[in-house]
Amino acid sequence: MELPETIRRRLEDFSRTVLFDQSRTQSLTKENGAFLAHDKRVLSSLHLQMSLYFNMWFFPLWWISEIVMLQLKYPALPDYYKFILVTVLILMTLIEAIRLFLGYAGNLQEKVPELAGFWLLSILLQFPLILFQLFNEAILIQPLERGVHIVLAIFILTQALSGFVALRDMVRHTESQFHLRQFD
Template sequence: MDLSLTLRKGLEDFSRNVLFDQSRTQPFPNENDTFLPHDKRVLSSLHLQMSLYFNMWFFPVWWISETVMLHLKYPVLPDYYKFILVTVLILMTLIEAIRLFLGYAGNLQEKVPELAGFWLLSILLQFPLILFLLFNEAILIQPLERGVHIVLATFILTQALSGFVALRNVVRHTESQFHLRQFSEALTSRPHLETSLHFPDNM
């Protein structure tokens, strides 16, 4: 449980300080904090959600195509490429499952840590792996493979761009709400401060 909270806090700090260079701002409020009731804006990205939806249905097609093609060309591949391709297929399957889950949760629930994790997995892991499968001619790329790799690479790149925009909007909105809440609390506490002051009658 502590590891999960530490990971979420690290992703929040990364989003605020590294991605958007806003180290001077206050930390994000907790999920249980209540914001001002009049702000009901929807920050979820429609483009990101549509891309995630179609990606979720396309990925099984990609996985079946890649598995069948790998089985057909496996006997003629060098031993080290056999190991590399099997490892890449397993890694991409696991990463894609986690990535899509984080994308759905982060976008629909407008959560910064999940969106940040989704964006990092897309840029740092999944996109380089699909480029390796797409452009490395030594692995004997078949026409079907090239086609499904292009489609998946397009999904990942589109989601990385729209995910960055969605993450930036959620970060800015969360911080603005946090500052507004602080300002509102300061205004409500001011009358108590004024009544606590006592001035002599002769002044």
């Protein structure tokens, strides 16, 4: 008497998961100081995730204060700075939304392309834009603006550093898994 196909498949999956994966994880091989064979380590960065979480809650406060400060100083600005500041605000809002999404997806799901996109957006776009707003005195920086720009710059900088470390670790782990699969 044969088991139904769905029950047989579930039992096979269960036995493969419980019996074989435990034996594989117990017989880890150590190469170059790192455990490589069928490694079940969590590669997500806690520091990066905490920074992304607090940044997600801080960004609306930054955005509201930026809108209020822009509205207050708008009449005193030259026309070209009016255009530049509105453009920078729109760009930073879009980039920050995409950057935070990629950071969450890349870190929590341990996906290298998303985390690399997050890191590149942080370094190449968001950090220079926040530095422009922080150090360009011609845009009539207000004290509230300076404070929120400093906090956002610190978030971006710490996320870039911890994102780099997390990305490096994920790439090394993926590379070691690739090399191990060559022998299986």
